[in-house]
Amino acid sequence: MSSIQLVVFRLGEEEYGIEIGFAQEIIRIPAQITKMPDMPSYLKGVIDLRGKVIPIIDLKERFGFRQAERSEDSRLLILDLENMLLGVLVDDISEVIKIEDEAIEKLSVEITSLGNNAIQGIARIDERLILLLNALKLKIEVFRSCE
Amino acid sequence: MIALAGIESCKTLAEFMVNLIPGGVVFGLVEGDTFVWVKSSDSFTVDFFKVGNQLNADTTTMQAIREKKVLTQNIPRTVYGKRISIVSIPVINDKDEAVGALSIIFPKLHPIAAAFEDFAPILAEMFHEGSFLYMSDLTKIAYTQASEKFDMPSISVGDDLIESNIAFQVIKSKKPMTEEIEASRYGMPLTIANFPLFDDGNEEVVATLGIVTPKNTAVTLRQMSLNLENSLTGIAAAIQQLAASASEIHSNERALNSDIKEIINISEEIHEVSTFIKEIADETKMLGLNAAIEAARAGDAGRGFGVVAEEIRKLSAQSKSTVPKIQKLTNTIKQRVDETSERSNRSLDASQGQAAASEQITASIEEITSMAEALSNISKTL
Numbered sequence: 001m002s003s004i005q006l007v008v009f010r011l012g013e014e015e016y017g018i019e020i021g022f023a024q025e026i027i028r029i030p031a032q033i034t035k036m037p038d039m040p041s042y043l044k045g046v047i048d049l050r051g052k053v054i055p056i057i058d059l060k061e062r063f064g065f066r067q068a069e070r071s072e073d074s075r076l077l078i079l080d081l082e083n084m085l086l087g088v089l090v091d092d093i094s095e096v097i098k099i100e101d102e103a104i105e106k107l108s109v110e111i112t113s114l115g116n117n118a119i120q121g122i123a124r125i126d127e128r129l130i131l132l133l134n135a136l137k138l139k140i141e142v143f144r145s146c147e
Numbered sequence: 148m149i150a151l152a153g154i155e156s157c158k159t160l161a162e163f164m165v166n167l168i169p170g171g172v173v174f175g176l177v178e179g180d181t182f183v184w185v186k187s188s189d190s191f192t193v194d195f196f197k198v199g200n201q202l203n204a205d206t207t208t209m210q211a212i213r214e215k216k217v218l219t220q221n222i223p224r225t226v227y228g229k230r231i232s233i234v235s236i237p238v239i240n241d242k243d244e245a246v247g248a249l250s251i252i253f254p255k256l257h258p259i260a261a262a263f264e265d266f267a268p269i270l271a272e273m274f275h276e277g278s279f280l281y282m283s284d285l286t287k288i289a290y291t292q293a294s295e296k297f298d299m300p301s302i303s304v305g306d307d308l309i310e311s312n313i314a315f316q317v318i319k320s321k322k323p324m325t326e327e328i329e330a331s332r333y334g335m336p337l338t339i340a341n342f343p344l345f346d347d348g349n350e351e352v353v354a355t356l357g358i359v360t361p362k363n364t365a366v367t368l369r370q371m372s373l374n375l376e377n378s379l380t381g382i383a384a385a386i387q388q389l390a391a392s393a394s395e396i397h398s399n400e401r402a403l404n405s406d407i408k409e410i411i412n413i414s415e416e417i418h419e420v421s422t423f424i425k426e427i428a429d430e431t432k433m434l435g436l437n438a439a440i441e442a443a444r445a446g447d448a449g450r451g452f453g454v455v456a457e458e459i460r461k462l463s464a465q466s467k468s469t470v471p472k473i474q475k476l477t478n479t480i481k482q483r484v485d486e487t488s489e490r491s492n493r494s495l496d497a498s499q500g501q502a503a504a505s506e507q508i509t510a511s512i513e514e515i516t517s518m519a520e521a522l523s524n525i526s527k528t529l
Contacts, residue, residue: 005443007436020443026436075433095460096439 003100006123008130009077009090011060012067015130016090017097017123022135024080026093029070047076047087054078056087057142081139099123104132148217149249151240157249161186170261173252176238177208183247191254193227211235212245221255221346224285230255230353257344257354260289267292270358279359282344283314289354297361299333314355317341321352327362336362365529372523379516383509390505396498400491407488414477414484421473428467435460 006017007026033045033056042061046053056076060067073092078085106121118141120134149157154176161174171191176184180202187196202209211218212235219234232253237245260282267280267290277296282289288306293299308315313326321343328337337359344354438456442449 005439007440020440023440023443025440026433028433073429093433093436096436096443096457 003098004104005096005098006130006132007077007093008095008097009075009093011063011091012065015094015128016133017099017130018077018079018133018135020096022079022081024078024085027076027078029074029076029089044089049078049085049087052085054085054087056089058089060089060091062142079135079138081135084139086139086142097125099125099130148215148237148239148245151238151246154238154249158184158186166190168253170254170256175208175250175252176247177202177212177250178247180204180209193229193231193252195227196250196252207233208235208248208250211237212248215239215245257346259344259356260354263290263292274360276361276363278361281357281359283308283312283355283357284353285318297359299359301333313339313341314357317343317355318352321345321350330366336366338362362529365526368526368529369523372519372526375519376516376523379512379519383512383516386505386508386512390502390509393498393501393505397495397502400495400498403491404488404495407484407491410484411481411488414480418474418477421470421477424473425467425470428463428470431463431466432460435463 005020007020007023008015008017010016027049030047033047035045036043039045042058044056044058046055048054070089071091075090075093076087077090077093078087103125104121104123107119118134118138119131120137121132123130123132158174158176165172165174165186165188168188171188173188173191173193173196174184174186175182175196182196182198182200182202185196185198187193207218207220207222215237217234217236219232222231222233224230232255234251234253236249236251238247238249240246263280263282271278271280271292271294274294277294279294279297279299279302280290280292281302286308288302288304288308291299291302291304308318313324317324323340323342325338325340328339330336339357339359341355341357343352344356345351346353435456435458438459439453442453442456445452
Protein backbone atom coordinates (compact mmCIF):
# COMPACT_ATOMS: atom_id res chain seq x y z
CA MET A 1 0.00 0.00 0.00
CA SER A 2 1.46 3.27 -0.99
CA SER A 3 0.96 6.42 0.95
CA ILE A 4 1.88 10.05 0.81
CA GLN A 5 2.88 12.56 3.45
CA LEU A 6 1.09 15.84 3.52
CA VAL A 7 1.75 19.20 5.09
CA VAL A 8 -1.73 20.30 6.25
CA PHE A 9 -2.66 23.96 6.62
CA ARG A 10 -5.78 26.03 6.73
CA LEU A 11 -7.10 28.72 4.42
CA GLY A 12 -10.06 30.24 6.19
CA GLU A 13 -12.23 27.35 7.39
CA GLU A 14 -10.90 24.78 4.94
CA GLU A 15 -7.96 22.47 5.30
CA TYR A 16 -5.52 22.02 2.49
CA GLY A 17 -2.73 19.56 2.02
CA ILE A 18 0.39 19.64 -0.11
CA GLU A 19 2.90 16.84 -0.64
CA ILE A 20 5.70 17.13 1.84
CA GLY A 21 8.29 16.78 -0.85
CA PHE A 22 7.39 20.22 -2.14
CA ALA A 23 7.66 21.81 1.27
CA GLN A 24 10.98 23.25 2.25
CA GLU A 25 10.23 24.92 5.56
CA ILE A 26 7.78 26.88 7.64
CA ILE A 27 8.61 30.31 9.02
CA ARG A 28 6.84 33.15 10.73
CA ILE A 29 5.65 35.86 8.41
CA PRO A 30 8.52 38.35 8.23
CA ALA A 31 7.73 41.85 9.40
CA GLN A 32 9.06 43.23 6.20
CA ILE A 33 7.95 42.07 2.76
CA THR A 34 9.41 44.10 -0.06
CA LYS A 35 6.60 45.14 -2.37
CA MET A 36 7.12 45.11 -6.09
CA PRO A 37 5.48 47.57 -8.45
CA ASP A 38 2.86 46.69 -11.05
CA MET A 39 2.08 43.23 -9.76
CA PRO A 40 -1.20 41.39 -9.14
CA SER A 41 -2.42 42.13 -5.62
CA TYR A 42 -2.02 38.49 -4.45
CA LEU A 43 1.71 38.79 -5.06
CA LYS A 44 2.69 40.45 -1.82
CA GLY A 45 6.28 41.05 -2.73
CA VAL A 46 9.59 39.35 -2.06
CA ILE A 47 11.63 38.45 0.99
CA ASP A 48 15.22 37.59 1.55
CA LEU A 49 15.56 34.15 3.10
CA ARG A 50 19.15 33.30 3.91
CA GLY A 51 20.45 35.00 0.82
CA LYS A 52 17.71 33.86 -1.54
CA VAL A 53 15.00 36.16 -2.87
CA ILE A 54 11.63 34.46 -2.60
CA PRO A 55 8.33 35.78 -3.99
CA ILE A 56 5.42 35.70 -1.59
CA ILE A 57 1.82 35.07 -2.64
CA ASP A 58 -1.34 35.29 -0.60
CA LEU A 59 -3.02 32.01 -1.49
CA LYS A 60 -6.39 33.06 -0.15
CA GLU A 61 -6.38 36.13 -2.31
CA ARG A 62 -5.22 34.09 -5.24
CA PHE A 63 -8.07 31.61 -4.69
CA GLY A 64 -10.61 34.42 -4.54
CA PHE A 65 -11.41 34.31 -0.79
CA ARG A 66 -13.18 37.45 0.27
CA GLN A 67 -11.48 37.72 3.60
CA ALA A 68 -7.76 37.64 3.38
CA GLU A 69 -6.69 38.95 6.77
CA ARG A 70 -3.96 37.25 8.76
CA SER A 71 -4.07 35.94 12.29
CA GLU A 72 -1.32 35.36 14.80
CA ASP A 73 -1.28 31.73 13.68
CA SER A 74 -0.67 32.72 10.05
CA ARG A 75 2.60 31.34 8.67
CA LEU A 76 4.70 31.44 5.61
CA LEU A 77 5.08 28.04 3.96
CA ILE A 78 8.16 27.94 1.72
CA LEU A 79 7.60 25.58 -1.20
CA ASP A 80 10.32 24.18 -3.43
CA LEU A 81 8.68 23.83 -6.83
CA GLU A 82 11.28 22.23 -9.00
CA ASN A 83 14.12 24.49 -7.99
CA MET A 84 11.92 27.51 -7.68
CA LEU A 85 11.21 28.74 -4.18
CA LEU A 86 7.79 30.23 -3.47
CA GLY A 87 6.43 31.52 -0.20
CA VAL A 88 2.69 31.08 0.38
CA LEU A 89 0.80 32.84 3.16
CA VAL A 90 -1.50 30.36 4.96
CA ASP A 91 -3.65 30.40 8.12
CA ASP A 92 -2.02 28.05 10.60
CA ILE A 93 -0.06 25.03 9.50
CA SER A 94 -1.58 22.29 11.62
CA GLU A 95 0.34 19.11 10.99
CA VAL A 96 2.31 16.74 8.85
CA ILE A 97 0.30 13.56 8.23
CA LYS A 98 0.67 10.37 6.32
CA ILE A 99 -2.40 9.22 4.40
CA GLU A 100 -3.08 6.13 2.39
CA ASP A 101 -3.85 6.45 -1.30
CA GLU A 102 -7.27 4.88 -0.73
CA ALA A 103 -8.24 7.83 1.42
CA ILE A 104 -7.86 10.15 -1.54
CA GLU A 105 -10.69 10.80 -3.90
CA LYS A 106 -9.68 12.16 -7.28
CA LEU A 107 -11.97 14.83 -8.59
CA SER A 108 -13.61 14.12 -11.92
CA VAL A 109 -12.36 16.02 -14.92
CA GLU A 110 -15.75 17.65 -15.28
CA ILE A 111 -15.37 19.31 -11.95
CA THR A 112 -11.71 20.28 -12.22
CA SER A 113 -12.33 21.81 -15.59
CA LEU A 114 -14.85 24.24 -14.08
CA GLY A 115 -12.19 26.08 -12.16
CA ASN A 116 -8.62 26.73 -12.90
CA ASN A 117 -7.28 26.08 -9.44
CA ALA A 118 -4.81 23.52 -8.48
CA ILE A 119 -6.99 21.07 -6.45
CA GLN A 120 -6.17 17.53 -7.49
CA GLY A 121 -8.27 15.56 -5.02
CA ILE A 122 -9.83 15.33 -1.56
CA ALA A 123 -8.41 13.34 1.32
CA ARG A 124 -10.84 12.06 3.95
CA ILE A 125 -9.44 11.51 7.43
CA ASP A 126 -12.13 10.65 10.00
CA GLU A 127 -14.54 13.55 9.70
CA ARG A 128 -12.08 15.91 8.08
CA LEU A 129 -11.90 16.71 4.40
CA ILE A 130 -8.53 17.95 3.20
CA LEU A 131 -8.22 19.56 -0.20
CA LEU A 132 -5.09 18.31 -1.95
CA LEU A 133 -3.11 20.88 -3.85
CA ASN A 134 -1.14 19.92 -6.92
CA ALA A 135 2.05 21.82 -6.30
CA LEU A 136 3.25 21.87 -9.87
CA LYS A 137 -0.10 22.96 -11.16
CA LEU A 138 -0.10 25.65 -8.54
CA LYS A 139 3.21 26.90 -9.87
CA ILE A 140 1.88 27.00 -13.39
CA GLU A 141 -1.35 28.70 -12.34
CA VAL A 142 0.33 31.28 -10.23
CA PHE A 143 2.87 32.26 -12.73
CA ARG A 144 0.80 31.82 -15.82
CA SER A 145 -1.40 34.69 -14.82
CA CYS A 146 1.68 36.69 -14.07
CA GLU A 147 3.06 36.23 -17.48
CA MET B 148 -63.99 96.35 137.27
CA ILE B 149 -67.11 94.94 138.80
CA ALA B 150 -69.06 96.55 141.63
CA LEU B 151 -69.73 94.21 144.52
CA ALA B 152 -73.39 94.97 144.18
CA GLY B 153 -73.48 93.64 140.63
CA ILE B 154 -71.68 90.41 141.37
CA GLU B 155 -74.85 88.29 141.53
CA SER B 156 -75.81 89.45 138.02
CA CYS B 157 -72.37 88.46 136.78
CA LYS B 158 -72.76 85.00 138.30
CA THR B 159 -76.14 84.58 136.62
CA LEU B 160 -74.68 85.70 133.29
CA ALA B 161 -71.74 83.29 133.73
CA GLU B 162 -74.14 80.37 134.40
CA PHE B 163 -75.68 80.98 130.98
CA MET B 164 -72.49 81.57 129.07
CA VAL B 165 -70.30 78.81 130.49
CA ASN B 166 -71.26 76.19 127.86
CA LEU B 167 -71.71 78.63 125.02
CA ILE B 168 -68.06 79.65 124.67
CA PRO B 169 -66.20 77.52 122.09
CA GLY B 170 -63.31 75.62 123.70
CA GLY B 171 -64.89 75.93 127.14
CA VAL B 172 -64.32 78.32 130.04
CA VAL B 173 -64.12 78.43 133.83
CA PHE B 174 -65.53 81.28 135.87
CA GLY B 175 -64.27 81.70 139.44
CA LEU B 176 -65.15 84.25 142.13
CA VAL B 177 -62.49 85.01 144.70
CA GLU B 178 -63.12 86.75 147.98
CA GLY B 179 -59.91 87.84 149.63
CA ASP B 180 -57.73 84.98 148.46
CA THR B 181 -60.23 82.11 148.40
CA PHE B 182 -62.55 80.75 145.72
CA VAL B 183 -66.10 81.17 146.87
CA TRP B 184 -67.83 80.30 143.65
CA VAL B 185 -66.64 78.35 140.57
CA LYS B 186 -68.50 77.55 137.41
CA SER B 187 -66.80 75.24 134.83
CA SER B 188 -67.88 74.33 131.33
CA ASP B 189 -68.52 70.68 130.47
CA SER B 190 -65.58 70.47 128.04
CA PHE B 191 -62.97 72.33 130.06
CA THR B 192 -62.11 72.45 133.74
CA VAL B 193 -59.04 73.20 135.77
CA ASP B 194 -58.70 71.05 138.88
CA PHE B 195 -57.19 73.79 141.02
CA PHE B 196 -60.11 76.13 140.45
CA LYS B 197 -62.36 74.82 143.21
CA VAL B 198 -64.39 76.46 145.91
CA GLY B 199 -62.27 76.77 149.04
CA ASN B 200 -58.89 76.75 147.34
CA GLN B 201 -56.63 79.61 148.32
CA LEU B 202 -54.57 81.57 145.85
CA ASN B 203 -50.95 82.50 146.33
CA ALA B 204 -50.01 86.13 146.41
CA ASP B 205 -48.12 85.87 143.11
CA THR B 206 -51.11 84.72 141.11
CA THR B 207 -52.63 86.91 138.46
CA THR B 208 -55.87 87.22 140.41
CA MET B 209 -54.16 88.38 143.59
CA GLN B 210 -52.12 90.85 141.59
CA ALA B 211 -55.25 92.23 139.95
CA ILE B 212 -56.85 92.69 143.39
CA ARG B 213 -53.77 94.43 144.72
CA GLU B 214 -53.42 96.71 141.78
CA LYS B 215 -57.19 97.20 141.28
CA LYS B 216 -56.64 96.57 137.57
CA VAL B 217 -58.04 94.13 135.07
CA LEU B 218 -55.18 91.76 134.24
CA THR B 219 -54.85 89.22 131.48
CA GLN B 220 -52.12 86.63 131.65
CA ASN B 221 -51.05 83.43 129.91
CA ILE B 222 -50.14 80.70 132.33
CA PRO B 223 -47.74 78.03 131.11
CA ARG B 224 -48.51 74.32 131.30
CA THR B 225 -46.18 73.85 134.24
CA VAL B 226 -48.53 75.64 136.62
CA TYR B 227 -51.87 73.88 136.14
CA GLY B 228 -51.00 71.04 133.76
CA LYS B 229 -52.48 72.80 130.76
CA ARG B 230 -51.95 76.07 129.08
CA ILE B 231 -54.52 78.66 130.04
CA SER B 232 -55.27 82.33 129.78
CA ILE B 233 -56.65 84.10 132.79
CA VAL B 234 -58.58 87.34 132.83
CA SER B 235 -58.95 88.71 136.35
CA ILE B 236 -61.41 91.49 137.00
CA PRO B 237 -61.21 93.06 140.53
CA VAL B 238 -64.48 93.37 142.54
CA ILE B 239 -64.82 96.77 144.24
CA ASN B 240 -67.01 97.55 147.22
CA ASP B 241 -68.73 100.90 147.72
CA LYS B 242 -65.65 102.21 149.54
CA ASP B 243 -63.67 101.66 146.40
CA GLU B 244 -61.74 98.80 147.94
CA ALA B 245 -60.88 95.68 145.98
CA VAL B 246 -62.34 92.85 147.98
CA GLY B 247 -62.01 90.07 145.47
CA ALA B 248 -61.99 89.29 141.78
CA LEU B 249 -63.87 87.50 139.06
CA SER B 250 -61.44 85.27 137.17
CA ILE B 251 -62.27 83.91 133.74
CA ILE B 252 -60.06 81.05 132.59
CA PHE B 253 -59.81 80.07 128.91
CA PRO B 254 -57.95 77.07 127.62
CA LYS B 255 -54.94 78.27 125.68
CA LEU B 256 -54.80 76.23 122.52
CA HIS B 257 -52.60 76.72 119.43
CA PRO B 258 -54.86 77.68 116.50
CA ILE B 259 -53.64 74.67 114.53
CA ALA B 260 -54.42 72.34 117.41
CA ALA B 261 -57.78 73.96 117.77
CA ALA B 262 -58.50 73.44 114.11
CA PHE B 263 -56.87 69.98 113.87
CA GLU B 264 -60.14 68.08 114.00
CA ASP B 265 -61.44 70.26 111.17
CA PHE B 266 -58.57 70.38 108.71
CA ALA B 267 -56.73 67.11 109.39
CA PRO B 268 -59.36 64.74 107.88
CA ILE B 269 -59.38 66.81 104.70
CA LEU B 270 -55.62 67.34 104.48
CA ALA B 271 -54.91 63.66 105.15
CA GLU B 272 -56.86 62.65 102.05
CA MET B 273 -55.10 65.16 99.83
CA PHE B 274 -51.95 63.09 99.33
CA HIS B 275 -52.32 60.64 96.49
CA GLU B 276 -50.98 57.73 98.54
CA GLY B 277 -52.84 58.93 101.64
CA SER B 278 -51.17 60.27 104.76
CA PHE B 279 -51.17 60.19 108.54
CA LEU B 280 -51.27 63.45 110.49
CA TYR B 281 -50.49 63.89 114.15
CA MET B 282 -49.85 66.61 116.66
CA SER B 283 -47.83 66.41 119.78
CA ASP B 284 -47.44 68.72 122.69
CA LEU B 285 -44.04 68.84 124.35
CA THR B 286 -44.26 65.38 125.81
CA LYS B 287 -47.07 63.36 124.27
CA ILE B 288 -48.94 62.61 121.08
CA ALA B 289 -52.02 64.83 121.29
CA TYR B 290 -53.99 64.16 118.13
CA THR B 291 -53.84 61.68 115.28
CA GLN B 292 -55.59 61.53 111.93
CA ALA B 293 -55.39 58.57 109.55
CA SER B 294 -56.47 58.68 105.91
CA GLU B 295 -58.47 56.14 104.02
CA LYS B 296 -55.40 54.79 102.22
CA PHE B 297 -52.86 55.00 104.99
CA ASP B 298 -52.74 54.64 108.75
CA MET B 299 -50.02 54.27 111.36
CA PRO B 300 -51.52 52.15 114.10
CA SER B 301 -48.20 52.28 116.02
CA ILE B 302 -48.77 55.96 116.85
CA SER B 303 -51.69 56.71 119.12
CA VAL B 304 -52.87 59.57 121.28
CA GLY B 305 -51.15 59.66 124.65
CA ASP B 306 -47.92 57.99 123.52
CA ASP B 307 -44.88 59.58 125.14
CA LEU B 308 -42.39 61.25 122.85
CA ILE B 309 -39.02 59.57 123.02
CA GLU B 310 -35.69 60.93 121.97
CA SER B 311 -35.66 59.15 118.63
CA ASN B 312 -38.95 60.75 117.59
CA ILE B 313 -38.62 63.42 114.99
CA ALA B 314 -41.11 65.51 117.05
CA PHE B 315 -38.69 65.38 119.98
CA GLN B 316 -35.87 66.68 117.80
CA VAL B 317 -38.06 69.41 116.31
CA ILE B 318 -39.02 70.62 119.80
CA LYS B 319 -35.32 70.81 120.64
CA SER B 320 -34.14 72.43 117.42
CA LYS B 321 -37.25 74.61 116.89
CA LYS B 322 -36.89 73.97 113.18
CA PRO B 323 -38.99 71.96 110.73
CA MET B 324 -37.48 68.60 109.84
CA THR B 325 -38.07 65.99 107.18
CA GLU B 326 -37.00 62.40 107.53
CA GLU B 327 -36.97 59.61 104.96
CA ILE B 328 -37.72 56.24 106.47
CA GLU B 329 -36.69 53.00 104.80
CA ALA B 330 -39.31 50.38 103.99
CA SER B 331 -37.67 48.03 106.49
CA ARG B 332 -39.06 49.97 109.46
CA TYR B 333 -42.75 50.27 108.70
CA GLY B 334 -43.18 47.95 105.73
CA MET B 335 -43.11 50.74 103.20
CA PRO B 336 -40.94 53.76 102.53
CA LEU B 337 -42.19 56.87 104.33
CA THR B 338 -41.47 60.54 104.54
CA ILE B 339 -42.15 62.23 107.89
CA ALA B 340 -42.27 66.00 107.95
CA ASN B 341 -42.55 67.68 111.31
CA PHE B 342 -43.13 71.36 111.97
CA PRO B 343 -42.70 73.21 115.28
CA LEU B 344 -45.74 75.28 116.36
CA PHE B 345 -44.92 78.42 118.30
CA ASP B 346 -46.94 80.20 120.92
CA ASP B 347 -48.45 83.50 119.89
CA GLY B 348 -45.96 86.30 119.97
CA ASN B 349 -42.97 84.41 121.36
CA GLU B 350 -40.38 81.87 120.33
CA GLU B 351 -41.64 79.13 122.61
CA VAL B 352 -42.39 75.84 120.88
CA VAL B 353 -45.67 74.57 122.27
CA ALA B 354 -46.49 71.73 119.89
CA THR B 355 -45.52 69.96 116.73
CA LEU B 356 -47.44 68.96 113.64
CA GLY B 357 -46.32 65.83 111.82
CA ILE B 358 -47.30 64.58 108.38
CA VAL B 359 -46.39 61.03 107.45
CA THR B 360 -46.70 60.16 103.75
CA PRO B 361 -46.00 56.81 102.13
CA LYS B 362 -43.48 57.00 99.26
CA ASN B 363 -44.29 53.85 97.32
CA THR B 364 -44.82 55.64 94.02
CA ALA B 365 -41.75 57.81 94.31
CA VAL B 366 -39.55 54.91 95.36
CA THR B 367 -40.93 52.71 92.58
CA LEU B 368 -40.36 55.54 90.13
CA ARG B 369 -36.83 56.07 91.38
CA GLN B 370 -36.15 52.35 91.15
CA MET B 371 -37.55 52.26 87.64
CA SER B 372 -35.55 55.23 86.48
CA LEU B 373 -32.46 53.64 88.02
CA ASN B 374 -33.20 50.39 86.19
CA LEU B 375 -33.78 52.38 83.02
CA GLU B 376 -30.43 54.09 83.45
CA ASN B 377 -28.70 50.77 84.03
CA SER B 378 -30.35 49.17 80.99
CA LEU B 379 -29.42 52.15 78.87
CA THR B 380 -25.83 51.94 80.05
CA GLY B 381 -25.87 48.29 79.00
CA ILE B 382 -27.37 49.12 75.62
CA ALA B 383 -24.86 51.91 75.11
CA ALA B 384 -22.04 49.50 75.84
CA ALA B 385 -23.52 46.92 73.45
CA ILE B 386 -23.80 49.54 70.75
CA GLN B 387 -20.25 50.62 71.31
CA GLN B 388 -19.21 47.02 70.80
CA LEU B 389 -21.34 46.94 67.68
CA ALA B 390 -19.69 50.09 66.39
CA ALA B 391 -16.30 48.61 67.18
CA SER B 392 -17.10 45.42 65.27
CA ALA B 393 -18.53 47.48 62.42
CA SER B 394 -15.25 49.32 62.16
CA GLU B 395 -13.42 45.99 62.33
CA ILE B 396 -15.61 44.71 59.49
CA HIS B 397 -14.78 47.91 57.67
CA SER B 398 -11.03 47.42 58.01
CA ASN B 399 -11.34 43.71 57.18
CA GLU B 400 -13.25 44.56 54.04
CA ARG B 401 -10.54 47.05 53.10
CA ALA B 402 -7.89 44.38 53.59
CA LEU B 403 -10.04 41.97 51.57
CA ASN B 404 -10.30 44.53 48.80
CA SER B 405 -6.55 44.97 48.57
CA ASP B 406 -6.09 41.16 48.66
CA ILE B 407 -8.56 40.89 45.81
CA LYS B 408 -6.61 43.43 43.78
CA GLU B 409 -3.48 41.39 44.38
CA ILE B 410 -5.28 38.24 43.21
CA ILE B 411 -6.35 40.08 40.07
CA ASN B 412 -2.73 41.07 39.45
CA ILE B 413 -1.55 37.51 40.01
CA SER B 414 -4.12 36.09 37.65
CA GLU B 415 -3.05 38.66 35.08
CA GLU B 416 0.52 37.48 35.54
CA ILE B 417 -0.63 33.87 35.09
CA HIS B 418 -2.33 35.02 31.93
CA GLU B 419 0.93 36.51 30.70
CA VAL B 420 2.80 33.32 31.56
CA SER B 421 0.24 31.31 29.62
CA THR B 422 0.70 33.61 26.65
CA PHE B 423 4.39 32.88 26.90
CA ILE B 424 3.65 29.13 27.00
CA LYS B 425 1.56 29.55 23.87
CA GLU B 426 4.43 31.28 22.12
CA ILE B 427 6.80 28.48 23.09
CA ALA B 428 4.24 25.92 21.93
CA ASP B 429 3.87 27.72 18.60
CA GLU B 430 7.59 27.82 18.20
CA THR B 431 7.95 24.15 19.12
CA LYS B 432 5.19 23.25 16.70
CA MET B 433 6.96 25.03 13.89
CA LEU B 434 10.17 23.32 14.92
CA GLY B 435 8.38 19.93 14.80
CA LEU B 436 6.82 20.64 11.41
CA ASN B 437 10.09 21.81 9.97
CA ALA B 438 11.80 18.74 11.39
CA ALA B 439 9.11 16.56 9.77
CA ILE B 440 9.64 18.31 6.44
CA GLU B 441 13.38 17.88 6.82
CA ALA B 442 12.94 14.20 7.67
CA ALA B 443 10.73 13.64 4.62
CA ARG B 444 13.29 15.28 2.39
CA ALA B 445 15.95 12.99 3.80
CA GLY B 446 13.85 10.04 2.63
CA ASP B 447 14.40 6.68 4.35
CA ALA B 448 17.35 8.04 6.29
CA GLY B 449 15.12 10.60 7.96
CA ARG B 450 12.42 8.17 9.05
CA GLY B 451 13.55 7.95 12.71
CA PHE B 452 13.93 11.68 12.84
CA GLY B 453 10.40 11.97 11.43
CA VAL B 454 9.05 10.05 14.44
CA VAL B 455 10.87 12.43 16.79
CA ALA B 456 9.53 15.38 14.81
CA GLU B 457 5.98 14.01 15.17
CA GLU B 458 6.45 13.61 18.93
CA ILE B 459 7.72 17.18 19.20
CA ARG B 460 4.68 18.36 17.27
CA LYS B 461 2.31 16.38 19.51
CA LEU B 462 4.05 17.77 22.57
CA SER B 463 3.63 21.29 21.27
CA ALA B 464 -0.05 20.61 20.56
CA GLN B 465 -0.46 19.35 24.14
CA SER B 466 1.31 22.37 25.65
CA LYS B 467 -0.74 24.66 23.50
CA SER B 468 -3.99 22.97 24.52
CA THR B 469 -3.22 23.78 28.17
CA VAL B 470 -3.09 27.46 27.35
CA PRO B 471 -6.82 28.01 26.74
CA LYS B 472 -7.51 25.92 29.88
CA ILE B 473 -5.22 28.13 31.91
CA GLN B 474 -6.74 31.21 30.34
CA LYS B 475 -10.23 29.93 31.02
CA LEU B 476 -9.24 29.33 34.64
CA THR B 477 -7.65 32.75 35.01
CA ASN B 478 -10.72 34.30 33.42
CA THR B 479 -12.93 32.41 35.88
CA ILE B 480 -10.71 33.59 38.72
CA LYS B 481 -10.97 37.15 37.46
CA GLN B 482 -14.74 36.92 37.12
CA ARG B 483 -15.18 35.40 40.58
CA VAL B 484 -12.78 37.88 42.11
CA ASP B 485 -14.65 40.74 40.46
CA GLU B 486 -17.89 39.43 41.96
CA THR B 487 -16.21 39.06 45.35
CA SER B 488 -14.82 42.54 45.04
CA GLU B 489 -18.25 43.92 44.29
CA ARG B 490 -19.71 42.08 47.26
CA SER B 491 -16.98 43.30 49.55
CA ASN B 492 -17.60 46.84 48.31
CA ARG B 493 -21.25 46.39 49.16
CA SER B 494 -20.29 45.10 52.62
CA LEU B 495 -18.02 48.10 52.95
CA ASP B 496 -20.95 50.40 52.21
CA ALA B 497 -23.19 48.43 54.54
CA SER B 498 -20.67 48.56 57.35
CA GLN B 499 -20.37 52.31 56.87
CA GLY B 500 -24.16 52.53 57.06
CA GLN B 501 -24.06 50.42 60.18
CA ALA B 502 -21.50 52.69 61.79
CA ALA B 503 -23.65 55.73 60.98
CA ALA B 504 -26.78 54.04 62.32
CA SER B 505 -25.09 53.02 65.54
CA GLU B 506 -23.92 56.60 66.00
CA GLN B 507 -27.52 57.74 65.66
CA ILE B 508 -28.68 55.10 68.14
CA THR B 509 -25.96 56.20 70.55
CA ALA B 510 -27.19 59.78 70.29
CA SER B 511 -30.79 58.71 70.91
CA ILE B 512 -29.72 56.62 73.89
CA GLU B 513 -27.82 59.53 75.34
CA GLU B 514 -31.01 61.54 75.06
CA ILE B 515 -33.05 58.81 76.73
CA THR B 516 -30.38 58.45 79.42
CA SER B 517 -30.57 62.12 80.28
CA MET B 518 -34.37 61.79 80.37
CA ALA B 519 -34.03 58.87 82.77
CA GLU B 520 -31.74 61.00 84.93
CA ALA B 521 -34.30 63.80 84.89
CA LEU B 522 -36.98 61.27 85.84
CA SER B 523 -34.84 60.05 88.70
CA ASN B 524 -34.38 63.63 89.90
CA ILE B 525 -38.14 64.24 89.73
CA SER B 526 -38.78 61.08 91.73
CA LYS B 527 -36.40 62.38 94.41
CA THR B 528 -38.50 65.51 94.79
CA LEU B 529 -41.79 63.60 95.15
